[in-house]
Amino acid sequence: MRQSSLAATMVALAAFLFTAGCEKKPSGAAGTPRKTATTKSAGQTVRLTFWHIMDYEGPREVLATAVQRFEQAHPGVVVEVVPIKNDLFKQKLATEIASGSPPDVFHTWGGGLLAAYARAGRVLDLSAALEQDNWRESFHRAALNFCTAEGKVWAVPLDISIVPVWYNREIFRAQELDPPRHETDLKALCIKLRAAGITPFALGNKEQWPGCFYLIYFATRRGGMRTLEAAAARRPGASFSHEAFVWAGRQIQELVALRAFPEGFNGLTDDQARRLFFTGRAAMYVMGNWLVARCRTEAPAFLERLDCFTFPAASEGAGDAGAVVGGTNAAFAVSSSCKHPEVAVALLRELTSARVAKEWVAIGRLPAIGTEVTEQALPQPARRALELLRAAPAIQLYYDQYLSPALALAHKETTQALFAGIMTPEAAAERMEQVARENR
Amino acid sequence: MMKAPASRECLISWALLAPAIIFYGLFVLLPIAQSAAYSLFDWSGVGAEKMFISLENYAWLCRDPVFWRALRNNFLLVLLSLVIQLPAAMGLAVLLSYLRRTRSLFRTILFAPMMLPAVAVGLLWSFIYLPGDGLLDRFLALFSNHVAFGWLGRSDMVLPAVIAAICWRHTGFHMVLFIAGIESIPEELYEAARLDGASEWQVFRRITLPMLLPVTRVSAVLSIVGSLKYFDLIWVMTRGGPAHASELVATYVYKTGIEAQEFGRGSALAVALLAIVFTATLVTHALLRAWARLTAEGKA
Numbered sequence: 001m002r003q004s005s006l007a008a009t010m011v012a013l014a015a016f017l018f019t020a021g022c023e024k025k026p027s028g029a030a031g032t033p034r035k036t037a038t039t040k041s042a043g044q045t046v047r048l049t050f051w052h053i054m055d056y057e058g059p060r061e062v063l064a065t066a067v068q069r070f071e072q073a074h075p076g077v078v079v080e081v082v083p084i085k086n087d088l089f090k091q092k093l094a095t096e097i098a099s100g101s102p103p104d105v106f107h108t109w110g111g112g113l114l115a116a117y118a119r120a121g122r123v124l125d126l127s128a129a130l131e132q133d134n135w136r137e138s139f140h141r142a143a144l145n146f147c148t149a150e151g152k153v154w155a156v157p158l159d160i161s162i163v164p165v166w167y168n169r170e171i172f173r174a175q176e177l178d179p180p181r182h183e184t185d186l187k188a189l190c191i192k193l194r195a196a197g198i199t200p201f202a203l204g205n206k207e208q209w210p211g212c213f214y215l216i217y218f219a220t221r222r223g224g225m226r227t228l229e230a231a232a233a234r235r236p237g238a239s240f241s242h243e244a245f246v247w248a249g250r251q252i253q254e255l256v257a258l259r260a261f262p263e264g265f266n267g268l269t270d271d272q273a274r275r276l277f278f279t280g281r282a283a284m285y286v287m288g289n290w291l292v293a294r295c296r297t298e299a300p301a302f303l304e305r306l307d308c309f310t311f312p313a314a315s316e317g318a319g320d321a322g323a324v325v326g327g328t329n330a331a332f333a334v335s336s337s338c339k340h341p342e343v344a345v346a347l348l349r350e351l352t353s354a355r356v357a358k359e360w361v362a363i364g365r366l367p368a369i370g371t372e373v374t375e376q377a378l379p380q381p382a383r384r385a386l387e388l389l390r391a392a393p394a395i396q397l398y399y400d401q402y403l404s405p406a407l408a409l410a411h412k413e414t415t416q417a418l419f420a421g422i423m424t425p426e427a428a429a430e431r432m433e434q435v436a437r438e439n440r
Numbered sequence: 441m442m443k444a445p446a447s448r449e450c451l452i453s454w455a456l457l458a459p460a461i462i463f464y465g466l467f468v469l470l471p472i473a474q475s476a477a478y479s480l481f482d483w484s485g486v487g488a489e490k491m492f493i494s495l496e497n498y499a500w501l502c503r504d505p506v507f508w509r510a511l512r513n514n515f516l517l518v519l520l521s522l523v524i525q526l527p528a529a530m531g532l533a534v535l536l537s538y539l540r541r542t543r544s545l546f547r548t549i550l551f552a553p554m555m556l557p558a559v560a561v562g563l564l565w566s567f568i569y570l571p572g573d574g575l576l577d578r579f580l581a582l583f584s585n586h587v588a589f590g591w592l593g594r595s596d597m598v599l600p601a602v603i604a605a606i607c608w609r610h611t612g613f614h615m616v617l618f619i620a621g622i623e624s625i626p627e628e629l630y631e632a633a634r635l636d637g638a639s640e641w642q643v644f645r646r647i648t649l650p651m652l653l654p655v656t657r658v659s660a661v662l663s664i665v666g667s668l669k670y671f672d673l674i675w676v677m678t679r680g681g682p683a684h685a686s687e688l689v690a691t692y693v694y695k696t697g698i699e700a701q702e703f704g705r706g707s708a709l710a711v712a713l714l715a716i717v718f719t720a721t722l723v724t725h726a727l728l729r730a731w732a733r734l735t736a737e738g739k740a
Contacts, residue, residue, distance in 0.1 A: 094698045098485045116701060120487030206592070206681065264571035264590015266682035267598065272570070405484075405701040417683030420595050 046077045046340050048347065049103040051093065054330065055083035057297040058363040059290075062356060070350040077343055087207045097122055097335075104338040105347055108155045108331050110146030111401035112408060117333075118154045124334040127152045129345050138352070142395050143328045143368035155333035156352050157368035158360060162326035162389050163213050164308035166285045166381075168277070171198060175283075179309035183218070183251055186312045190260040193283050200260040202282035204273030205419055208412035209400055211266075213286045214255070215415045216325050218248030220396050222317035228396070231436065232403055240432035244319065249418045249425025256419060266420055278302050286311070289385040290329060292364035296379065306381040310388050324392040327401055328368055410435040472714065478707035485703030497708035507709065510680075510687040511716070513599060517688070518667040518720075520603050525611045526659055532611070533618035534648060547619065551612040558609075562676025565605040566592065569677075592678055595685035602686050606673050610666070614659045621655035622648060650735075657728045664724055668717045689713045 050067065054060045060083050067079045082103070084092055089107065096102045097117060108114045117123045130136040130153055136144070140160055147155040167179070175196055180186040190200040205211040219228065223244025230238030255261070262268065262276055270287075277285040278299040285291070295302050313321040332351055334344040350356070357367035364382045366389065375383050389395075400408040414431050417423035423431070479498070482491040501507050532550060536543050553561060568575040572588035580589070591601040629647050638646070671690040674680060680687035680695065689709060697706020 091698070094701075098698055098701075098703070116484065117486060120484065122486055206679065208679075208681065262571065263588035264593030266594070267569070267590055267592025267678065268571070269566075405699065409695060409700040413683060416681055420593075420682045420685070422595050422683055422685070 044076055046074075046343050047080065048077065048105060048338070048340065048344060049080045049082065050105040050347070051082045051084060051089065051103040052107040052330065052332075053084060053086045053089045054107075055085050056294065058293045059330070059360075059365065062359045062363060063351070065359070066351055066353070066356045067347070069355075070347055073350075074343065074346065079347065100337070102335040102337060104340075105332055105334055105344050108147070108333045109398070109401040110148075110155060110157070110328055110331050111397055112404045113401060114147065114154050114333065115149035116405055118149050118152070122336055123154045124336050124338065124341055124344070125152050126154060126156060126334070126345065126348070130156075135349065138354075138369050140368040140370065143331070146328050146397055146401075147331050147333075155331040156348050157328035157331040158352050158356060159328055159330035160326065160366050160368040160389070161288045161290055161329040162324040162366075162385060162392070162395065163217075163286060163288050163311075164324070164385055164388050165311055166277070166287060166291055166306060166308045168280060168283050169305045169307050171280065171283045177283075180312045182313045182315040183221075184315055187254065187258060190255060190258045194259055199262045199276065199282040200258075200284060201255075201262075202273040202277035202285040203261045203265045204268035204270040205261075205266045205416060206269050208416045209398070210270050210273065210287070211252075211419050212398070212400055212412060212415050213325055214252050215245075215248050215411075215418070216396060216399050217286075217311040218251045218314070219244045219319075220323055220325070221311070221314040221319040221321060222247045224319045225323055225394055225396050228399065228402070231433075232407070234436065240436050241426075241429040244317065245429040245432070246425045247314075247317070249428050252415075252418050253421060253425065256421060261419075266416060274298070280305075288326070288329060289382060290365060292379055292382040292385070295381070296364055303379060303381060308381065308384050308388065310392075320394060320396075322392050323394045323396050324388055325398065326389070326395045327397045331368075404439060406439045407432070407435055472711075475707040475710050478704055479711050481704045483704045484701040485697060485706070486701060493704070497705050498712070500705060501708050501712060506684050506687060506692060507689070507712075509684050510689045510692045513686065514668055514670070514688050516599065517603055517606070517670060518664050521607065521610070521663045521667045522660060524607045525614055525663060526656065528607070529611050529614035529659070530618050530652065530656075532615045533622055534644060536615075536619060537622050547616070551616055553609045553611075554613045556609075558672035559676050561605065561609050562673050565602075565608075565673075566677055569601055593682060595682050598678055598682065598686045602674055602677055605677065606670070609673065610663075614663065617655050617659050618652060621652045625651045653732065653735075657732075660728065661721060661724050664720055665717055668720060669713065689716075 052063055054063055063083075064081060067081055071077055071079060093102070093106060102122065114123065118125075135156075136153075139157060143157040143160045144153065147153055147157055165179075171193075172178075175192060175198075177189060177192065180189050193200040203210055223242055227238070227242050227244050231240045231242060262273070262282060265273070273282075273285070274287075274291070274294065276282040278295070289308075292303075292306070295306055310322065310324065313319075332348050334341060334348065338344050352369055354369065357369040358377075360367045361377045364379045366378075366382065366386055375386060378386060399411050402408075403411060410432055414423060414428040418425065418428050480492060480494055482493045482496070483489070536546055536550075539546060556564075569591035571577060571590045571593070574591075576591065577589055590597070592598050625648065629651075630643060633643050633647060669690050670688055671694075674686055674688055675691055675694075678686045680691040690713065693706050693709045693713065696702050696709055
């Protein structure tokens with residue numbers, strides 16, 4: 001690991017010497033469109049642009065082959081596929097939509113941001129298309145709900161993801177540890193791991209969303225999903241300064257005080273945190289089940305040691321002990337500015353076909369589409385995640401996708417401030433409430 | 441009879457200026473006017489709903505603690521850039537002036553950070569600051585047992601850490617300005633001084649430094665303006681975090697306008713930033729001119 005980061009620095013340095021002087025060119029492959037088809041029959045060529053966030057081995061290939069199949073079935077259609085890294089995608093899409101030049105088909109997590117775009121008239125209403133050929137019935141209801149706003153469907157989900165607590169079985173065996181049942185157990189576990197010189201949790205919170213999982217879980221465990229729903233909907237008496245949110249903030253700060261997270265975690269990226277986990281330097285990792293797909297390609301040997309349990313319950317409180325945090329991490333929407341909406345919808349049908357779902361399972365991810373695929377096709381750790389999903393009475397959508405854009409940003413900023421210890425739980429909750437009131 | 445050619449000349453000069461004026465108006469002045477107009481609305485930036493709220497966004501800005509925090513960070517960046525970059529750049533330029541054969545080699549090396557893309561520099565420094573494994577921590581590990589330091593993750597450490605990277609990137613640029621300044625100083629002045637037995641320090645103090653005053657002025661203004669509207673390295677390395685500890689006004693404009701979809705507020709922030717940069721430039725110019733006048737009077 002040490003060697004590799006030094007090597008990374010050297011590689012980066014070498015890369016600079018080559019790129020020096022071409023400041024205007026987009027750096028990295030993220031921004032470069034990859035054409036999947038070059039030659040097409042003469043006559044009318046229909047061009048579509050398609051942006052997604054699966055910019056890593058596995059899911060990227062699944063989507064690329066789906067697009068290839070689509071192009072073969074639709075002569076004269078060229079789809080320009082642009083995979084963009086998660087956090088870069090958020091910035092790029094927001095900018096392109098604000099400036100009025102969005103891609104024809106794009107990834108979405110559903111939730112509040114999609115609803116905001118839908119209300120602004122930027123997304124195509126798919127409700128009518130869903131009624132044809134029983135398309136609607138093919139989707140997992142909860143996943144489709146994430147893509148629904150004001151009674152209409154604005155995107156179709158391929159993926160369903162949940163966030164369990166992943167752990168390194170080897171470390172747990174060597175230290176004789178059991179999955180914690182509630183937050184007191186969890187803290188005891190952290191103390192033990194630290195004493196053994198192991199970082200309890202891998203966390204890279206520079207991009208702010210990875211730390212949010214902790215706040216969402218603690219708040220859901222303490223106050224239930226209804227607390228957030230009521231606060232976001234501005235129901236009378238409901239508020240973001242609810243005791244459950246304050247309690248959640250306090251749990252986070254207690255974990256920080258126990259040194260449950262790696263040194264400098266607020267400045268680390270999630271990629272760096274994942275490496276800490278895969279190299280056995282951190283024992284646990286609160287992350288989506290896409291981790292399995294990452295593990296298959298980045299650290300295949302680690303699959304053996306990978307296992308998960310559900311986030312510990314609250315020892316006191318009226319919350320949902322079994323609910324899982326999750327959402328859809330690959331849903332696709334059509335921009336209302338798309339010139340060939342019927343072609344774009346046909347592409348969505350291909351992207352959410354049973355065949356793609358099958359390939360999705362094969363790389364270790366959970367599809368939002370009912371298929372006859374047996375669980376056997378899933379890698380073992382992903383099967384454990386599926387069990388947690390099946391046992392869960394409900395899915396709490398990631399807050400930063402559930403909430404409106406302004407509240408989502410405030411949620412990420414205040415949660416990072418809680419982790420940094422520069423905001424009290426009360427002040428963070430009060431700040432959320434203030435932003436909610438202003439954006440009513 | 442004299443008027444005709446003059447007006448033709450005038451016409452020609454306007455015709456020649458027209459493309460530049462149109463371009464400048466369309467892509468600089470118009471967007472500024474648009475931002476000023478947007479700043480009076482409550483608007484998400486993507487929807488059709490727009491509500492006129494006059495100066496409400498500016499009232500929000502004055503109340504918003506993050507804006508003041510960002511502004512404070514900006515001024516710290518201005519101060520440290522002036523105090524670190526300019527003297528370092530001048531020192532390097534003077535040192536290089538003593539080199540003969542290797543001068544252009546070192547000049548290229550020292551200017552290289554400026555030629556690298558900001559994203560690349562940001563990534564490089566992120567690697568350097570990596571807790572435990574980074575170049576810096578591994579260097580510190582040679583002297584002490586404390587080997588993991590979360591440089592970019594600590595709110596008390598992140599701003600100096602990022603400013604160090606910014607200085608590293610921009611010092612070379614100011615150095616090149618100073619080198620050009622030194623090369624334009626007449627050689628006779630140095631010869632005369634050395635004939636009179638002046639020490640190297642006296643030569644620097646009495647000739648180089650005063651002769652570099654005009655370049656220093658340009659450097660200072662560029663540095664101040666650049667620091668006030670700074671964005672790129674901060675965005676790549678910390679995104680203004682953790683929890684606004686390295687937030688600058690420009691990063692906050694982006695977060696507010698685009699991410700939070702508060703386009704009106706974002707525009708108000710941008711207009712405020714423009715006003716601050718504009719004022720700072722005027723004040724700097726006035727101060728430097730007054731200083732130049734004072735030193736001139738002192739000599740007379």
